[in-house]
Amino acid sequence: MGAGHGHRLHFHGHSVVHRAQPHHKILALLGFVLLVVATPREWFAAYLLHLSLLLVVIAASRVPVTYLLKRLVVEVPFVVFALLMPFIAHGPQVEVLGVAVSEPGLLAAWGLLVKGTLGVLASLTLAATTEPQDVLRGLERLRMPQLVVQIMGFMIRYLDVVSGELSRMLTAMRSRGCDPRRPRHWPALARSLGALFIRSYERGERVHLAMLSRGYTGRLPS
Incomplete structure (x- = not known):
């Protein structure tokens, strides 16, 4: 990554x-x-x-x-x-x-x-x-707040990671006979999405701690 x-x-x-x-x-x-x-x-x-x-x-x-x-x-x-x-x-x-x-x-x-x-x-x-x-x-040149630019950068970087994880979760659900498109299986889909949200939040916390341990002070190197 x-x-x-x-x-x-x-x-x-x-x-x-x-x-x-x-x-x-x-x-x-x-x-x-x-x-x-x-x-x-x-x-x-x-x-x-x-x-x-x-x-x-x-x-x-x-x-x-x-x-x-x-x-x-x-x-x-x-x-x-x-x-x-x-x-x-x-x-x-x-x-x-x-x-x-x-x-x-x-x-x-x-x-x-x-x-x-x-x-x-x-x-x-x-x-x-x-x-x-x-x-x-370009947003940095336009003086957009650094924190907003960094959040957008991480969103772009991890969008493929999260979407790939979601695809694997859906594949695992189908292999167990659970079709996410059927209403009776929507509770299982909701639980999977909740678990994905928790994992993404925890991943963000770990990334932030890793950044602090490497001297992050609010600005990323170019």
């Missing part, structure tokens, strides 16, 4: 976007997200301009669009919620494909979908063109 870790979201490349300074990319992402959030939902043409700008950056990064679209699955819960809004919201009704839906709910669903999709796609572009370690260095 002492070696550097890549990330599943990163796409190796040498484009101008890959070579840009990480703190510049973080600031650009923050500015873009704030601009999208501040754009009124009724300004439909403005969202087309936002999308065009984002597509230009993606084209310059040479990251395949399909590579990013596959990872948009993280947005599915928000999409489901947005699709329900026209049916559960109150207000004047309009017909869409022969179905009566709430007009304010339809507008709210549009705003949630377009703003969420643009924000997630921009974030995925940053993750695809910037190594996790470079993101952390």
